[in-house]
Amino acid sequence: MVISRTVVDEATESAEYDLPKYNTGELPGIGHLKMIMDPVRQYFPVKVTIKSKIEALERVTDLPSREVERGPNNANALNPAITPPPSSATFIPLQTNSTSHFTPAITKRREENPSLLSDQTHEASTMDPPVPERSSIPSGENSVWADASPLLAAACGDLEDGQLIHGDNFNLFAAMSALEIMDPKMDSGIVCKYYSVEEAIEDGAAPLPISCDKTVDVRCTIDIVDHLLSCEATWHKGHSLSQTVFSCIYLLRPERTSSHALLHSFCRVIRATCKAVISVVSDARTHEEEDLFTMNYGLPLNGDGDDKCLSMLNAVEETISRQLRACKAPSSLKRRVLEDTEPLQTNIDMEEGYCKALLCRLRFRKHFYHVLTCLRRPQGRGLELARKHIASCIMELESILSSSEFLRSSSSEAWEGGVENKTTASGCQPIGFDASLNCRLSAPTPPRAIKILSWKEAIEYFLKLLHDLDIICSYSLDSSLENLLNFVVQFQKSQPDLVARAHLQLLLVQDGKIHGRDPVFAIISRAAALPEATKNHDIQKNEFILQLGQLVINLLKIVCSNSAWQRRKLGKIVQDWRVIYLQLEMAFKKECGDNPSLSNEENASMKIFQHILVWVEEQTYWIASRFLILGFELELYSPSEYCMVYWYLYVVLVKLAEKIHIKMVATNSAGKKRGKKKRDAPKDAAKDYRIPPGVLFLQCQICLAEGLTMMLAALRNEHGILQSRSPFNTEHERFIQHFELLQKASIPDHMSYPSFKESTSYACFSNLLMYNYFKDAQRIAKEVKSSFSNEPDKLAELKRLEQVAEHNSIALNVICRVGTLDPSLKVSFEFNHHPYFATAVVKRS
Amino acid sequence: MEATKKTEEEGNENAEKVVEEEEFSASEIEYVSYGGEHHLPLIMGLVDSELSEPYSIFTYRYFVYLWPQLSFLAFHRGKCVGTVVCKMGEHRNTFRGYIAMLVVIKPYRGKGIATELVTRSIQVMMESGCEEVTLEAEVTNKGALALYGRLGFVRAKRLFRYYLNGVDAFRLKLLFPSPMSQSSLPIVADTDGSHWHNDHIPIEECSEVR
Secondary structure: OEEEEEOOOOOOOOOEEEOOOOOOOOOOOHHHHHHHHOOOOOOOOOOOOHHHHHHHHHHHOOOOHHHHOOOOOHHHHHOOOOOOOOOOOOOOOOOEOOOOOEOOOEEEEEOOOHHHHHHHHHHOOOOOOOOOOOOOOOOOOOEEEEEOHHHHHHHHHOOOOOOEEEOOOOOHHHHHHOOOOOOOOOOHHHHOOOOOHHHHHHOOOOOOOOOOOHHHHHHHHHHHHHHHHHHHHHHHOOOOOOOOHHHEHHHHOOOHHHHOHHHHHHHHHHHHHHHHHHHHHHHHOOOHHHHHHOOOOOOOOOOOOHHHHHHHHHHHHHHHHHHHHHHHOOHHHHHHHHHHOOOOOOOHHHHHHHHHHHHHHHHHHHHHHHHHHHHOOHHHOOHHHHHHHHHHHHHHHHHHHHHHHHHHHHOOOOOOOOHHHOOOOOOOOOOOEOHHHHHHHOOOOOOOOOOOOOHHHHHHHHHHHHHHHHHHHOOOOOOOHHHHHHHHHHHHOOOOOHHHHHHHHHHHEEOOEEOOOEOHHHHHHHHOOOOHHHHHOHHHHOHHHHHHHHHHHHHHHHHOOOHHHHHHHHHHHHHHHHHHHHHHHHHHHHHHHOOOOOOHHHHHHHHHHHHHHHHHHHHHHHHHHHHHHHHHHOOOOOHHHHHHHHHHHHHHHHHHHHHHHHHHHHHHHHHHHHOOOOOOHHHHHHHOOOOOHHHHHHHHHHHHHHHHHHHHHHHHHHHOOOOOOOOOOOHHHHHHHHHHHHHHOOOOOOOOHHHHHHHHOOOOHHHHHHOOHHHHHHHHHHHHHHHHOOOHHHHHHHHHHHHHHHHHHHHHHHHHHHHOOOOOEEEEEEOOOOOOOOEEEEEEO | OOOEHHHHHHHOHHHOOOOOOOOOOHHHEEEEEOOOHHHHHHHHHHHHHHEOOOOOHHHHHHHHHHOHHHOEEEEEOOEEEEEEEEEEEEEOOEEEEEEEEEEEOHHHOOOOHHHHHHHHHHHHHHHOOOOEEEEEEEOOOHHHHHHHHHOOOEEEEEEOOOOOOOOOEEEEEEEOOOOOOOOOOOOOOOOOOOOOEOOOOOHHHHOOOO
16 A cells, blocks of 8 residues: 655655555554654644544454453444445554554555565665564465554655645545544543443442432432433434433443332333334434434443333332322321332332322333334324323323422432523432443544433423324324325424424335325325226336336425425425426327327326326426425525515416316316216306315415515615625526526426516516505405315414415505605515515614 | 534623724735645634634645635734635536635624635635535524625525534525626625634535545
């Protein structure tokens, strides 16, 4: 291997040495390596990328056990899930001798490169003869081990300030991943208090029993359980498992707690719960979010008997229930009861309080574990039971909350400040936690202290999680695709966290089927309102139809992800939908278009294709509108860009309404032709001539979008506000940037910046008054309400739309009346009535 | 990579004295292009003090050795008060600039120093044929977002929990007009606001060597 001596860009002359490339960070002896480099430059590239670190550690396991046991880092190496990346770098293990002094690095001399060998011996003639005394790795055929340290020293002498020796693969990523050893900001090994869990235990960091005083023991157990809840919530909120829940030393050694039934039962159910949660998140493959969340290498998630955690939990629960009954029994009975029931702890006055505090915590853990298992039952079969457990969980959480008062009063520690920042109900610091023990396990993160959520915040988190899960349980599996998508959009409004979203996704899509049950094509044919005959039609086998099915599955997974990720993915898949439309259209023309004399069968497939094409377009515009709308939620638009965004939204919504209308008309006429179906003749005949409520609903939003576009444009044209000027580009570039993905997919056709300018550059308030879009929106919202009397979500949405329309209508009038006289009028836009339709706020400055 | 001094400061606001604003006029600030190894400790000192995320010296050298023309320092009476460090290169068939670090020390903020520093870098990027410029900024860093907004950056993406402290980031992008279009560029006066943005260089920026 060759390392050239160069400046970063490798531009200067390079002298070649046969040197090992040290990809090792924390190998035995590496500290000494840095030492010998110091005379040259403190920052000799001891390159320690995370990848290579793992690789190095993998290799360490090949070394004699003396070296393997040296550092706590080896937990990484033991993890089978991590395989070393393929690397061209040759790893040369350092030799350590028994006195652990620095022993020269050994490099492999390659026979196939004799010229290098001669250079080397020439330049470093003092080099000792090769073959170290004890080589742990055989040098292999045609090669021998050689001492490279004099060579290194010689190379160092030639380097100047700022020069760097590096390999070809030393890019920015490598530079960023480099660690400076002994720098507490970078070297995770240096900030630890203990080198191993064993050391911590020996030092008494996690005693068992926690205290010989039974009262103290119970109190401390409750603190541990409370702190674990805070840790668990912190984990769910995006921090690593090893730094949160598994900062608990008791959890890290599953067998150790077996003598302490109470603590043991909690530890078991918590490990089992973590495992269940990891499984749901990794099965859902929620993309980038999952990476950190499911990372669990080196953690004992599979404690022996953890799967039977519930039976143990029940046994402990029963014992404590008995103890509670005993202490509450009237004094006449007490003696008898007490004889066969040993109290939980020694302080009789506190017996009831402690029993109750423990019981609600035990029961919460039990029900929560049940919730997770019920939700995982295939095809939503456990949803009903899950709801019962959710209700129990919420009840127990409330009991846990109210136990706080007792626990605080009984805590011996005098603590200052509110309970707000405390991670336990009692306000006491829990025993047996050390986050630094595992910091080496959180591989891709630099050593950072994590702020654990407070106990109150943790309870709030779990309440929200349970509430979100309850919404999921209320989902009806018989929904159409449209209802399904609406359900998810509605669900996402409360910004559910990862765990809830993962559960929803697994409920919707499992084994490539919707709800783990319905074939995708069945859902598509319902959504596209295909004729009954389609069920057995060959079209299902059409490759584009199969692809379309895959797109639907992808779409469902995407709408379950967090909004930031969701928007990025929607922007990408909108193209896929466009492409599949074009492909289907071509296939359709090929099959039907060429031949004007159609047989019955061909006629059937033509109809199917037509329906599908309309539906694909509708779905494409739905995706485009979600893409635009999510931009508001994610705060991607600045006020000076609102005008173009509403214009685009308006254009997309018009197209969407158009497609839905076409589909509805087609369905109705098809129904009529077949002459069957339950039709109450007089009423429905009239209905056919009316615009369907679903379209009117969209119409209302269209009016708002158009009204806002025109109002913003008029403000710009007549008042010169909300303009965006920048020294480096124009509005045109910003238009391109925001809508690039839609434009690439021609959504909609023939719409680009010039069309936007055309429709907005002449906007003025006098026209806006004559044609008041907001008044229209208001009118439609009022009219259409009655059609949605059974759908509370839609009604609420209509109400919001109506409010926006009303406020903007007033604002428009104010601007028109006062605006011309008072040039200092200030207009701003707020989202106080609706998440993405802004309300104008007019103020005099 | 990421978590900011700002959040740390907010944590113990009480313990901190209010930093008095330095009195000076804009003409006293001297802007200098990166001039060699003697500037490196100044840049490292500023970035280290303002951003909690440690960068190894390799990271700094990577930028200043390959693109010295994109790095600038601001001095006030001999004292280095601000700096910008950037790169440019091919990225997915686009030649683009990337603003890696921008720092102005607290007493000197709000005086347009950051705007001036970053404008100089962008200018060089544009003249060097970049099609666009990108960077990331914390969603909570209102100052930086306003600064880049005035320069014409749009928020192209939101990056979920981008920083280790759990905060999201925006990917900001500035698209230069393509040489084809003939739109004239309005020049806007630099009104105020110099801020820094703390930023965590994403892996995708690292894929290219130059």
